[in-house]
Amino acid sequence: xxxxxxxxxxxxxxxxxxxxxxxxxxxxxxxxxxxxxxxxxxxxxxxxxxxxxxxxxxxxxxxxxxxxxxxxxxxxxxxxxxxxxxxxxxxxxxxxxxxxxxxxxxxxxxxxxxxxxxxxxxxxxxxxxxxxxxxxxxxxxxxxxxxxxxxxxxxxxxxxxxxxxxxxxxxxxxxxxxxxxxxxxxxxxxxxxxxxxxxxxxxxxxxxxxxxxxxxxxxxxxxxxxxxxxxxxxxxxxxxxxxxxxxxxxxxxxxxxxxxxxxxxxxxxxxxxxxxxxxxxxxxxxxxxxxxxxxxxxxxxxxxxxxxxxxxxxxxxxxxxxxxxxxxxxxxxxxxxxxxxxxxxxxxxxxxxxxxxxxxxxx
Numbered sequence: 429x430x431x432x433x434x435x436x437x438x439x440x441x442x443x444x445x446x447x448x449x450x451x452x453x454x455x456x457x458x459x460x461x462x463x464x465x466x467x468x469x470x471x472x473x474x475x476x477x478x479x480x481x482x483x484x485x486x487x488x489x490x491x492x493x494x495x496x497x498x499x500x501x502x503x504x505x506x507x508x509x510x511x512x513x514x515x516x517x518x519x520x521x522x523x524x525x526x527x528x529x530x531x532x533x534x535x536x537x538x539x540x541x542x543x544x545x546x547x548x549x550x551x552x553x554x555x556x557x558x559x560x561x562x563x564x565x566x567x568x569x570x571x572x573x574x575x576x577x578x579x580x581x582x583x584x585x586x587x588x589x590x591x592x593x594x595x596x597x598x599x600x601x602x603x604x605x606x607x608x609x610x611x612x613x614x615x616x617x618x619x620x621x622x623x624x625x626x627x628x629x630x631x632x633x634x635x636x637x638x639x640x641x642x643x644x645x646x647x648x649x650x651x652x653x654x655x656x657x658x659x660x661x662x663x664x665x666x667x668x669x670x671x672x673x674x675x676x677x678x679x680x681x682x683x684x685x686x687x688x689x690x691x692x693x694x695x696x697x698x699x700x701x702x703x704x705x706x707x708x709x710x711x712x713x714x715x716x717x718x719x720x721x722x723x724x725x726x727x728x729x730x731x732x733x734x735x736x737x738x739x740x741x742x743x744x745x746x747x748x749x750x751x752x753x754x755x756x757x758x759x760x761x762x763x764x765x766x767x768x769x770x771x772x773x774x775x776x777x778x779x780x781x782x783x784x785x786x787x788x789x790x791x
Contacts, residue, residue, distance in 0.1 A: 640736030655716030
């Protein structure tokens with residue numbers, strides 16, 4: 429029989445659980461930077477594992493030496509990337525000092541008026557609509573310097589996080605076997621084999637995924653460099669790298685990359701005639717970037733991702749799309765790794781389920 433005392437105890441327990449859950453979420457919120465460091469270090473560890481295995485098996489390196497060599501490769505790559513940005517920052521800083529937003533707005537207004545005259549000469553009565561839009565007065569190009577200043581401020585606080593990630597990565601790689609042996613003591617004996625098999629497969633597939641992601645970004649980077657080289661854009665390697673990194677975010681990232689490329693192309697051509705040089709060059713670069721995206725979306729990305737995580741390209745597309753609707757940009761970024769983890773766990777713990785058998789037949 430349910431009494432008032434039982435109900436009261438249930439309410440008290442529910443309140444306690446809610447308070448504890450709120451405290452845990454608040455604690456996670458407070459240490460979110462640390463969690464980001466841990467996740468970043470884990471990704472570097474997954475990328476570094478194949479390098480470790482190559483150094484140990486092929487070159488006969490000792491474990492500690494292989495760890496130091498792998499981390500040194502990461503440091504050299506990161507240092508090289510950082511040094512790449514120095515010319516861009518110096519050049520764009522000089523360009524910003526020459527940036528006369530009022531003149532550019534006047535050029536845009538002039539271009540609008542010329543468009544109206546062209547339409548009128550062809551008896552197309554849309555001039556009033558274009559004039560009423562008053563594009564030039566609504567564009568505020570002062571946001572460009574503000575945006576780049578905020579980017580520089582973010583880069584300036586990047587050092588501590590990078591050092592922390594590299595420090596954590598070193599011990600993740602070096603003591604991975606120690607972590608596994610410690611985890612075995614916490615795992616129930618009845619599920620030990622299933623859990624360890626899941627961890628091994630997840631580690632293998634995610635390593636392939638992140639290496640595949642690097643390959644995809646490298647291909648996009650090379651194609652971007654070719655486009656920028658054709659149109660003689662200064663600092664093409666840095667601009668191509670920035671735009672390639674944005675491709676980590678599916679579908680939305682390439683759009684942002686195109687906007688960034690357009691802005692940097694215009695900044696690189698400051699002092700040139702707006703209508704005959706700056707605007708046509710920017711349009712050509714955008715067309716080139718869109719062609720690169722068509723190649724990436726239809727060839728390199730589906731092929732690399734489907735091979736790395738053993739999933740059909742349509743399956744990956746649907747997973748990213750659903751994750752985007754549920755969790756926005758962050759969901760799209762982590763969709764494939766999370767989906768891969770769930771597939772591996774499903775196959776280990778529910779191998780007789782027909783849906784799981786269908787989805788995991790290639791794992």
